[in-house]
Amino acid sequence: VRLALEAAGADYIDVARGAQADGLGVPALRALLREAGGFNPQFAPPFLKDGRLLIGQTAAILLHLGERHRLAPKSTAGRLWTQQIQLTITDLVDEAHDVHHPVSSALYYEDQKVAAAQRATDFRQRRIPKYVGWFERILSGKTKAKHRLVGARLTYADLSLFQAVDGLRYAFPRAMKRILKGAPQVAAHHRATAERPRIVAYLASERRLPFNENGVFRHYPELDA
Numbered sequence: 001v002r003l004a005l006e007a008a009g010a011d012y013i014d015v016a017r018g019a020q021a022d023g024l025g026v027p028a029l030r031a032l033l034r035e036a037g038g039f040n041p042q043f044a045p046p047f048l049k050d051g052r053l054l055i056g057q058t059a060a061i062l063l064h065l066g067e068r069h070r071l072a073p074k075s076t077a078g079r080l081w082t083q084q085i086q087l088t089i090t091d092l093v094d095e096a097h098d099v100h101h102p103v104s105s106a107l108y109y110e111d112q113k114v115a116a117a118q119r120a121t122d123f124r125q126r127r128i129p130k131y132v133g134w135f136e137r138i139l140s141g142k143t144k145a146k147h148r149l150v151g152a153r154l155t156y157a158d159l160s161l162f163q164a165v166d167g168l169r170y171a172f173p174r175a176m177k178r179i180l181k182g183a184p185q186v187a188a189h190h191r192a193t194a195e196r197p198r199i200v201a202y203l204a205s206e207r208r209l210p211f212n213e214n215g216v217f218r219h220y221p222e223l224d225a
């Protein structure tokens with residue numbers, strides 16, 4: 001979500017990361033989660049407030065931002081294809097989460113390490129290659145704008161693929177080095193997206209949250225190979 005806002009040059013407030021003294025921070029996020037009256041109840045972050053709209057689920061937020069900031073095609077076919085790719089990336093991110101929390105999100109990783117190791121092997125050997133192979137097919141099938149998943153312009157799906165590949169490289173550096181060798185278009189897409197001026201500026205800023213072991217993409221060396 002942040003990548004889309006940054007790529008669009010949008011004016012936004014990152015509520016959860018703001019200072020409590022300014023009325024922001026986690027308490028403000030929790031208040032929005034409880035928000036009633038005029039807003040749809042939200043299940044989990046992230047969610048975006050845009051005027052009278054409160055939108056949850058990354059894919060739905062990006063559907064909105066894609067339209068608002070021209071980060072998606074206008075045609076029905078193009079919009080649906082972009083959203084299909086996004087939802088597949090959502091599935092991939094969900095599976096990346098389940099590697100370190102295969103039994104329950106309510107348990108610590110340390111309490112489910114045996115199952116995590118099994119899940120990690122399957123994720124590295126079968127699931128990442130299947131997803132990355134699909135992105136490689138999409139990119140390889142394009143005759144023009146080879147560093148874009150959809151059409152000639154940047155879409156939110158490009159930004160999400162960048163984030164997914166970046167996170168997977170952080171979490172599974174050894175496996176990803178091997179997998180990306182066999183997926184040159186995905187590797188080139190990642191480099192090209194990282195070189196866009198607004199993305200360069202964002203990645204170098206404090207607005208970019210470094211990957212860490214509380215997030216979705218976690219680096220536990222014992223889960224990589």
Ligand SMILES: N[C@@H](CCC(=O)N[C@@H](CS)C(=O)NCC(=O)O)C(=O)O
Nearest residue numbers: 043044045046056057058059090105
């Ligand atoms: N599919 C959702 C996932 C959202 C999600 O997992 N949010 C996390 C924190 S970033 C959470 O609070 N989950 C609480 C829960 O699932 O109970 C999306 O793409 O936005």
